[in-house]
Amino acid sequence: MAEKNRTSVGIYGxxxxxxxxxxxxxxxxxxxxxxxxxxxxxxRNPGLDTSKVAVLTAINAVHDFIKLxxxxxxLEKEYKLKD
Amino acid sequence: MAEKNRTSVGIYGxxxxxxxxxxxxxxxxxxxxxxxxxxxxxxRNPGLDTSKVAVLTAINAVHDFIKLxxxxxxLEKEYKLKD
Numbered sequence: 826m827a828e829k830n831r832t833s834v835g836i837y838g839x840x841x842x843x844x845x846x847x848x849x850x851x852x853x854x855x856x857x858x859x860x861x862x863x864x865x866x867x868x869r870n871p872g873l874d875t876s877k878v879a880v881l882t883a884i885n886a887v888h889d890f891i892k893l894x895x896x897x898x899x900l901e902k903e904y905k906l907k908d
Numbered sequence: 909m910a911e912k913n914r915t916s917v918g919i920y921g922x923x924x925x926x927x928x929x930x931x932x933x934x935x936x937x938x939x940x941x942x943x944x945x946x947x948x949x950x951x952r953n954p955g956l957d958t959s960k961v962a963v964l965t966a967i968n969a970v971h972d973f974i975k976l977x978x979x980x981x982x983l984e985k986e987y988k989l990k991d
Contacts, residue, residue, distance in 0.1 A: 836963055843967065855974065859966045879962030880919055883942045884926065886969030890976060891938065897980050900987060907990045 836860045837867075837875060862886070919943045920950075920958060945969070 827846040834841050834856035843852050862882045867873060873881070910929040917924050917939035926935045945965045950956060956964070 836967075839960070839963070841960070841963065841967075847971075851974075855967055855971050858970050858974075859963065862966070862970075863963075874959075876957075876959035876962050877922070877924070879959050879966055880922070880924065880942065880946075883945070883962055883966040883969055884919075884924075884938055886966055886973055887941050887945075888930075888938050890969055890973045893973060893976050893980060897976060897983065900980065900983055904983060904987045904990070907987070 837863045837878070839875075859886075920946045920961070922958075942969075 829844055829846055830849055830852075832843045832845075832849040832852040834843060834853055836856050836859055841856070843856070845852065859882060862885060863878050866881050866885070867878045870878070870881075912927055912929055913932055913935075915926045915928075915932040915935040917926060917936055919939050919942055924939070926939070928935065942965060945968060946961050949964050949968070950961045953961070953964075
């Protein structure tokens with residue numbers, strides 16, 4: 826089993842300790858993307874509280890993930906057809 | 909420009925109105941995944957407040973997105989090599 830690291834990151838003014846097997850620089854990169862997206866959503870929707878900004882950020886990220894998954898499956902199909 | 913829909917969804921006990929061009933059933937599917945992930949994170953970390961649960965959910969989703977993106981780029985490379 827890979828060793829687990831504890832990485833401390835700041836997101837939207839709060840500190841979080843992320844525990845996982847990924848390298849700290851990867852965790853910090855992910856955290857910086859979340860922080861950036863939260864600030865973007867917040868600036869477009871002034872007055873939203875932190876938890877709503879975070880939920881909308883999560884919705885955005887899951888939405889992007891599903892779209893990319895569809896593209897991945899399409900590419901996989903085409904890849905197999907090339908055989 | 910595609911027409912924008914307003915879709916109302918419930919996530920972790922809160923109502924959200926999502927505005928976008930995606931069909932309502934897609935938005936509801938994304939919301940259900942976010943809701944499920946929040947409940948899972950919350951049950952593994954009792955005592956976390958909603959905004960922290962939501963931020964950790966966003967971190968998870970962005971992390972999954974980046975991993976999938978790396979896989980996509982790898983597959984794309986292999987696809988091109990087949991020519």
